[in-house]
Amino acid sequence: MILRRTLLAAAATALALTSGAFADGHEKLKVGFVYVGSIGDGGWTYEHNQSRLAVDEAFGDKVETIYQESVPEGADAERVMTQMALSGAKLIFTTSFGYMDPTINVAAKFPDVKFEHATGYKTADNVSTYSARFYEGRAVQGHIAGKMTKTNKIGYIASFPIPEVIRGINSAYLHAKRVNPDVEFNIIWAFTWEDPAKEADAAKTLIEQGADVILQHTDTTAPLTVAAENEGVIGFGQASDMAQFKDGPRVSSIIDNWAPYYIDRVKAVMDGTWETVQTWDGIDTGMVEIGEITDRVPADIKAEAEAMIEAMRTGAYHPFTGPINKQDGTPWLADGEVADDGTLAGMSFYIEGLTGDIPQ
CATH class of the missing domain: 3.40.50.2300 (Response regulator)
Incomplete structure (x- = not known):
């Protein structure tokens, strides 16, 4: 596991030099997002969803993003994450603190799927965490x-x-x-x-x-x-x-700007460089x-x-x-x-x- 501070990547950089099946167009990377609130809340979930849309814009037809909104923290979250993994998602962002244990539990069942958990502290070989200051x-x-x-x-x-x-x-x-x-x-x-x-x-x-x-x-x-x-x-x-x-x-x-991080992590899955990290960024990188x-x-x-x-x-x-x-x-x-x-x-x-x- 590596502790690092995330470098902000421009969308153009995210698209450059990707390799493997995703870049060659033979396979589209499916990316899931699990939201605790509604995308119309005007705040937390709205901003996460805006960043999901930024992923769509950055990668175009190289990605397919899916999401589920208003998912309670607990057993329902495990069910939603499991369904996303079974549907072919290879990267899943779980965007609330209370999703921490459900994320760890589901990740253990799908070792080939990468998980990114917002604001938590538990990691695994296929689970990273990220938060903003x-x-x-x-x-x-x-x-x-x-x-x-x-x-x-x-x-x-x-x-x-x-x-x-x-x-x-x-x-x-x-x-x-x-x-x-x-x-x-x-x-x-x-x-x-x-x-x-x-x-x-x-x-x-x-x-x-x-x-x-x-x-x-x-x-x-x-x-x-x-x-x-x-x-x-x-x-x-x-x-x-x-x-x-x-x-x-x-x-x-306070504006939470998740887009550069999401773009960076999607690119990492595409080019095979994804690894477990713990990211906690702030005003200096633009995440806050x-x-x-x-x-x-x-x-x-x-x-x-x-x-x-x-x-x-x-x-x-x-x-x-x-x-x-x-x-x-x-x-x-x-x-x-x-x-x-x-x-x-x-x-x-x-x-x-x-x-x-x-x-x-």
């Missing part, structure tokens, strides 16, 4: 939120208490608190990735509690729809740009993009956010740089110390200043 985008959002809140109350709609979500909460809070010592975070756990009604109810509750900034780690545009109905409330696009709200509450966004910061954000705050983005892009700044204590006050990172990837990957604690417990 969403917490970098959360740092930018936290900075803007901390500067722009008038009530000093920021609402956060969280999905499930897994490390990637906890990292995001901690990163957003840390950067909001650094620029606004009076800021408070109210967190609602929705226990869903995609449920517009639950997400909307959570946003309404947070606004009723005084929040004038809504952050979300759920997949639909429902929180922004609610924000648009409440004057003075701002929010951010999640996983996709959610640009339809640019003239309203959306002041920026920050959507346009609108003019609703004052120019000085926008400039500060853009400077932070550039510093993360060059590696000059890491969002988890000490001094930082854990929620109970015990030291975690000393002054200037940077968190290691192992701790971040398994993060299961809040940082100092956040209230409430992480659900079990």
Whole structure:
């Protein structure tokens, strides 16, 4: 197994120099995608599907892509993956954390099929993992939120208490608190990735509690729809740009750009160079993009956010740089110390200043 950082490949590069049956046109590579939500969610699954379409565009008739949307995490996922493999898919992307064990189980039954699992940590000879450093985008959002809140109350709609979500909460809070010592975070756990009604109810509750900034780690545009109905409330696009709200509450966004990775991995299967990797990329490679910061954000705050983005892009700044204590006050990172990837990957604690417990 090789730990690497993925090089972004242009579509033209992906098409060049492929070899073997796939390149010769004798066989079309069938690639499957398993989605936890609907392709119309406007966020997470929408962006994965846009990247699937980019694979189609990059390889043309050399590939056939198939997908199944709204697949629950569990036994249904194993059934869908198994069916894809039986139908001839030689590469399957499973795009949610809860697909981790189903992916490992099905991969063991189909050793000649390659699997790519998003945001998990378990690998096998034919299973790779990939994720994005969403917490970098959360740092930018936290900075803007901390500067722009008038009530000093920021609402956060969280999905499930897994490390990637906890990292995001901690990163957003840390950067909001650094620029606004009076800021408070109210967190609602929705226990869903995609449920517009639950997400909307959570946003309404947070606004009723005084929040004038809504952050979300759920997949639909429902929180922004609610924000648009409440004057003075701002929010951010999640996983996709959610640009339809640019003239309203959306002041920026985190965009997950999976397309270069998908193109790169499809090419690797085609030319026989695919091997198990663990990829965790961010702003520096373009896997994490920050959507346009609108003019609703004052120019000085926008400039500060853009400077932070550039510093993360060059590696000059890491969002988890000490001094930082854990929620109970015990030291975690000393002054200037940077968190290691192992701790971040398994993060299961809040940082100092956040209230409430992480659900079990």
